[in-house]
Amino acid sequence: MESPERARLDAFFRHVTEQFPAGAPVTSLIVTHLLSERPAFLRAMSATSAVAAVLPKPRSIDQHTLEAVQSLYPVHDLSRELFADSTRALDYIEETAGGQDLVLADIGGYFAPSLSTLVEKFSGRVLGVVEDTENGHQRYAALDQLRCPVISVARSPLKDCEDHLVGRSIVFSADALVRARGDILTSRNACVLGFGKVGRAIAQTLRAHDLRVTVFDKDPVRRVQAHAHGFRTAATTTEAVRDAELVLCATGNLALRQDDFAALRNGAYLASVTSSEDELELTPLQDLYQRVPVGEQLTRYEITGHYFYVLADGGAVNFVHGAAVGTYIHLVQAEILAATAALSHGRFEPGLHSMPAADRQAIARIWLGHFER
Structure with missing residues (x-):
């Protein structure tokens, strides 16, 4: 990032943290993508909270950014397993932030499996969680009881711009990886699993690239919306993927299970919008299919009489090319900062929440003041 861009971004975040100041001192654990623009957000988070640790999502780490962040904050390895075991999760946060008032900034519902134990038994206080993704929103919403506030920005109107551009970046990266092996997608049959905001953007972008698009969503209302578009x-999933030469998974909640892969047509390309463990049940296939790398970020899965290709090992395919969505991503990052400050003030009761419309409007005005021109 060039110096003028960094200065403008730092000024934007400074304006946000002034608009939404923290109350009592708080500490944060931050799950994040470590892409080139992320240090500015982390600097802003450190102005709102004491950063106990940064937990980078494994498939979205830029090495130069990692080195820069490691020089400023503790950086720890992240895995689903770390927080799936409540005892292990509790030991980790005790070691990292014991006795402190803690905000958990999440991307993908990592803290959800152990959240009740953390709230009940942590030596400090878990003030709440801020969740960034639809996948994570669903994980927290599925819990029987939330014992602390969970503020989700996944369905915020401020995220709409980002989601639209994420959809376009997904199609760009999928097309680039396919073209790298001498193939093209134009005029092919494509399938989009999931017709949320990102899935809709993917479907629209595919159509603009002259692909024939079929949509499946478990929610019949969303299927009606897709039909109306x-x-x-x-x-069914099987019907959707049967003739598709490109399958893009955007459900946020396990689009393809083990038995579904047999329905893929021979030679189909398969890509995901989010982490492979969230969208694709690939692990059981390891003993069934022979896996052979056939190009950069492209793996052929083959069994007698059947084969297909998985892009980027099933991870978010747009991260292969940096997942750039421009300055719109800072809208959601600003809402995360505002949510962290709100938790420090104790503004929310236990349960799943979104930020007030007035706060989003304030963020939008600040963004326009810094990036409109």
Whole structure:
């Protein structure tokens, strides 16, 4: 990032933290992508909270950014297993931030499996969670009881711009990886699993690139919406993927299970919008299919009479090319900062929440003041 861009971004975040100041001192654990623009957000988070640790998502780490962040904050390895075991999760946060008032900044619901134990038994106080993604939103919403506030920005109107551009970046990266092996997607049959905001953007972008698009979503309302937008719809996952030469998974909640892969047509390309463990049940296939790398970020899965290709090992395919969505991503980052400050003031009761419309409008005005021109 060039110096003028960094200065403008730092000024934007400074304006946000002045608008939404923290109350009592708080500490944060931050799950994040470590891409080139992320240090500015972390600097802003450190102005709102004491950063006990940064936990980078494993498939979205830029090495130069990692080295820069390691020089400023503790950086720890992140895995689903770390927080799936409540005892292990509790030991970790005791060691990292014992006795402190703690905000958990999440991307993907990592803290959800152990959240009740952390709230009940942590030597400090878990003030709440801020969740960034639809996948994580669903994980927290599925819990029987939330014992602390969880503020989700996943469905915020401020995220709409980012989601639209993420959809376009997904299609760009999938097309680039396919072209790298001498193939093209134009005029092919494509399938989008999941018709949320990102799935809708993917479907629209594919259509603009002259692909024939079929949509499947478990929610019949979303299937109706897809139909109203002029897309072909399918009644089942199997029906949706049967003729697709490109399958893009955007459900946020395990689009393809082990038995679904057999329905893929031979030679189909398969890509995901989020982490492979969230969208694709690939692990059981390791003993069934022979896996052979056939190009950069492209693996052929083959069993007698059947084969398909998985892009980026099933991870978010747009991270292969940096997942750039421009300055719109800072809208959601600003909302995360505002949510962290709100938790420090104790503004929310236990349960799943979104930020007030007035706070989002304030963030939008600040963004326009810094990036509109």
